[in-house]
Amino acid sequence: MRKELMRLIEIDGELGLLGHIGALLSWDQETFMPIGAVDERSEQIALIESIAHDRAVSPEIGDLLAALGSTSASPSGSPSDDSLLDDMERAYLRVARRQYDRDTKLPADLVAELAREASLAQAAWIEARAKNDFPAFAPYLERIVELKKRQAACLTQGGQGARAARYDALLDLFEPGSTEASIAEVFGKLRGDLVALLDRIASKPPADDSFLRRPCPVSRQAAISGWLMDVMGYERGRGRLDTVAHPFTTTLGVDDVRITTRFIEDSFVSSLFSTVHETGHALYELGIAPGPAFKRTKLHDAASMAVHESQSRMWENMIGRSAAFWKGMYPRLVELASGGDARGPLEGIGLDSFLRAINKVEPSPIRTEADEVTYSLHIILRFELESDLISGRLAVNDLPEAWNAKMKELLGLSVPDDARGCLQDVHWSAGLFGYFPSYALGNLYAAQFWSAMKRDMPDLDERIESGDLGSVLGWLRAKIHRHGSSLLPTELVYRVTGSTLDPKHFVAYLDEKYSRIYAL
């Protein structure tokens, strides 16, 4: 390996360590930190981020990248150099250049201003949502939108993206290689099919899920979570489960990926599916294996937010809400939920009733309460609105009206108030424009990967029924996880499935599953 590349990997390894240290600071804050420590902790996190940022934009990295061949900023390069590199080395340099370009294009004062405004906007959002007062939040959101436009302009400056839409630059932060046009095309196809399926389901009587609100003590829910983590193949020596207010997965080391959940006594399936979801994320992180040379580099990262979400949603929905999975597992679940007590929440509930209940479809104005069918419609709504905001086609003051109109159009619902409408999510106040599409793209990737898995293992359902989840994990590791970020999402989906991203797999999956459940 060339010495410049080795030095680049060395610097990158330290950046990786700093990232993991920052993750520990945040994880501890959410799990175990005493309340009095909160002020200093934010200073500790800011210091680590500032040290990491200083190193990430160091001119030495620019020099090393230049010595190793063309950068995206200088179209003329030295192809002879590049030809000396192997595939992984080239993939690594692509990722390293992307990151360095991005980091160095953003002026420090803009980064600081975004952080400050996002902090203020989030505080304002909390209050505005509590008081259902969108006008109080609007000025904050306007400043965030302006700053995101400036950020996008910085990111597209000079490079090939100069002529592209500003929103593309923000999308690219979460879903490398995607554009507003490419996502609009995919969502356009999806939208009609979902609305049509929802209409068919609405004509049927609703599923009864009342027994899912029967009480189940925390200790039993913890036993269920632990059991499912083991069943899925989560290695206990490389992570742990803790409880928090808002569940997440976080990577504190290449062999230390921790998940979290929340136990609600009268909603035991909440922790159950949250654990399966987060374990799905963790298995991805734990399966990344770009080879020893790149173990501590940027290649040791997910291909994208959407690919990450495809993993959690595949485990949560395609496996965790499937008949095949519960055929084998349901008796054990009933037993663990009852904890030896004859009055457990699932006592007297048959498998079919359980499956109908955990797959109940019912439009709701709230994204986080949405089922598998309606969820992506919530995302399409946000994608259309946020791209309009960033491109200037929609003014912040007109957001509530536009939101409510789309909610009627897509889900047939009247929004009761802004608190349960355009004020429901934290994302925009935090400056996270371009993030929402990942959630729906994750569903689409998951379904397309799932089709490929069934193609490769025609007896997949039987394997799952027999409790053989190792086949699933083994396939995911070999086909998806190990690549890390060495492949762009578009390259990954093409390599694994033989075609570009196509929502037909997701629609077909939903159609088959819900036709059966609702006897459509």
Next chain:
Amino acid sequence: MRKELMRLIEIDGELGLLGHIGALLSWDQETFMPIGAVDERSEQIALIESIAHDRAVSPEIGDLLAALGSTSASPSGSPSDDSLLDDMERAYLRVARRQYDRDTKLPADLVAELAREASLAQAAWIEARAKNDFPAFAPYLERIVELKKRQAACLTQGGQGARAARYDALLDLFEPGSTEASIAEVFGKLRGDLVALLDRIASKPPADDSFLRRPCPVSRQAAISGWLMDVMGYERGRGRLDTVAHPFTTTLGVDDVRITTRFIEDSFVSSLFSTVHETGHALYELGIAPGPAFKRTKLHDAASMAVHESQSRMWENMIGRSAAFWKGMYPRLVELASGGDARGPLEGIGLDSFLRAINKVEPSPIRTEADEVTYSLHIILRFELESDLISGRLAVNDLPEAWNAKMKELLGLSVPDDARGCLQDVHWSAGLFGYFPSYALGNLYAAQFWSAMKRDMPDLDERIESGDLGSVLGWLRAKIHRHGSSLLPTELVYRVTGSTLDPKHFVAYLDEKYSRIYAL
């Protein structure tokens, strides 16, 4: 405040944050970290230490210190500058200069070699102790001793300490201002008195402590620990208690001082006294208050290791093993230990029997099992041997024989084997020469502070009996804690007690207490 001083404080604040971040990395490793994460964690800790070290020795600090007045390395200074500073500023500069001189005097290759050799020596020590094989460990210890001699030579170079003994330089790392001669004088007085007291106790029948080995479930021990933490005034919003293999206290932030303990089912007083001991350490750290300007600086630190130990031992022994404390508290302890079960370990045991049991004196070859009377003799033994090793008066190969002779002389015991003799402690293998004296000095400081507290509050025993521990904590905060490291231990003890360190307070305290217990 002068701008150089403000900049120095700013740099120091970041060093403080880095120190706390390093403490979190270590705390997590001992408490919750999954086993697979151990390799990367050591790299994360090394990186933070290296970043902190680079900053601690930056020439900018040297320039700032020079601009602010004379340094210890340049005896001629500008007294006019110094006279512009207030007391706390001068105290801060003294501490900052001490640290900078120390950090810059040590060559990086020596620091690295010490770390590497200590790591190898600790591994060799674990094996040698398990196999009772001192000769296998001797070559490692020899290299450590050589490196510590080199370290001491670097630390004394140039400065006023050039003519002082090498061991003094190592002592000074833990107990600023102390020397081999000053400690030998103090220990010399102590030694004879302790041996004499021990002889008198040995002539009496031993106390019965068999009931302390009755089983007590972990949940009840946890309830006892939590109760005692509250009784002592530990603020739960500024720390927490977790379980580990070897209990410790660690500071993760000025408002985040966490303690740990270990629950052993058939030794409930082990976790009880360990919790009281560690809470004593934590209360010190939490009480440091050198003023807002110095909140994040090196002044926000203990005066010394021995002063730290004085706090933990005062709470553990002078309060936690006292008749006054348990007169009020014993009924609640009996109740918590039984957990509503009539067969709790203290059922049918009277207060006097309990007090005799927790104050049982019995020479043992093992330091960590030693009682209040014999403990300091274990330390005197180590002090005499380690100063001989560093000064070259004792060869490593002669250590076992010297150890065994002193054990006979001080404690009247024959050492059964080296594993329970000179191989019993980890300290020397870790390069910790000069650390042991802190433990015994801690006892002496504690007793002298205790005398002063009784002088200031003649009704101290009554207050403690009535459960008023707030008086104790309030006195400690006002007299000791708040000063942090702004006073040297010698200054602190003189200011608080009106005299220099004198072992007579400790001897008188032991004499009075054990005369009563053993009816001497």
